[in-house]
Amino acid sequence: MIQVEQHGPVIAIRMARRFLGKPLYWTAAYWIDGLLIDTGPAATAAELLRVLEQVSVRQIALTHGHEDHIGGLAALRRKYPNAPVYASLRTIELAKAPDRLQMQLYRKLVWGVPQPVEGLTVLEEVADVIHTQRFALRAVETPGHSQDHVAYFEPHLRWLFAGDAFIGGRDRTWAPEFDLFGVVGSLRTLALLDPERLFPGSGNVRRNPLNDINDKLLYLTGLARDVAKLDAAGIDAAEIAERLLAGDSRMSFWTQGHFSALNLIEACRSYNALVQPLPGASRRGVGAAAGAKRTKRGLSSDPSDPIR
Numbered sequence: 001m002i003q004v005e006q007h008g009p010v011i012a013i014r015m016a017r018r019f020l021g022k023p024l025y026w027t028a029a030y031w032i033d034g035l036l037i038d039t040g041p042a043a044t045a046a047e048l049l050r051v052l053e054q055v056s057v058r059q060i061a062l063t064h065g066h067e068d069h070i071g072g073l074a075a076l077r078r079k080y081p082n083a084p085v086y087a088s089l090r091t092i093e094l095a096k097a098p099d100r101l102q103m104q105l106y107r108k109l110v111w112g113v114p115q116p117v118e119g120l121t122v123l124e125e126v127a128d129v130i131h132t133q134r135f136a137l138r139a140v141e142t143p144g145h146s147q148d149h150v151a152y153f154e155p156h157l158r159w160l161f162a163g164d165a166f167i168g169g170r171d172r173t174w175a176p177e178f179d180l181f182g183v184v185g186s187l188r189t190l191a192l193l194d195p196e197r198l199f200p201g202s203g204n205v206r207r208n209p210l211n212d213i214n215d216k217l218l219y220l221t222g223l224a225r226d227v228a229k230l231d232a233a234g235i236d237a238a239e240i241a242e243r244l245l246a247g248d249s250r251m252s253f254w255t256q257g258h259f260s261a262l263n264l265i266e267a268c269r270s271y272n273a274l275v276q277p278l279p280g281a282s283r284r285g286v287g288a289a290a291g292a293k294r295t296k297r298g299l300s301s302d303p304s305d306p307i308r
Ligand SMILES: [Zn+2]
Pocket: 064, 066, 145, 146, 164
């Protein structure tokens, strides 16, 4: 099934496969001034092509190589063979050989399996900027959700096409390949851009999204801190998951354990191994020193930096 919303010059196209008459999970493509950002899954490619008959598609850009973003590409390529398709080098590798995604059965059922597509243009060739007739969108590296991820930012409108670098809500589960350090760093990048509007991979478009981005950052970094405290108290991972992330069972069940609360605890531990002070160091002392340094350099009054 497909839903279409107009946001000024942007057409938001939300797609989902139905299960028992209900949408399973939404993903989105966005059209702006002849440029299509992402292509939805293979399962809804025919519906996407029908929606796009009302506009012209002159260029295509991909945020990352997951099947719900590149699955529609093969059908689009057949329909618009002359439209260049821009992506990062790693996304191009996945589009060429989607079996590298190593999709679990549930992903194949929810999204369908992408067909290989060759001949994509690496973003470096256009110096990371895609020009349409009226706009210029800058590709911004935003790894974490996947290693290959980029977002696209239009600096005059301050519109941010974030792909899955921003996923709303409070994660209770996590997939093992997601990198929390990358996710947090990329959310900070998104906050630094101070977007006026956020067009995420879910299709849930947000105005003035800085609070949402900061809330997400605070949730994830707060969770990592809580995990560090319980780790320091010698609590085991299963007990930490129970205390901090109770209620994970539905997502774990549907993804046959690919997403789990334990994965999220492990992700926090990997993150903490990079960012927490060494054992024995006074966290308050370290933080106070860093804070003093920041104040000296005048950065603490920077409103675009969400982490205070
Ligand atoms: Zn994704």
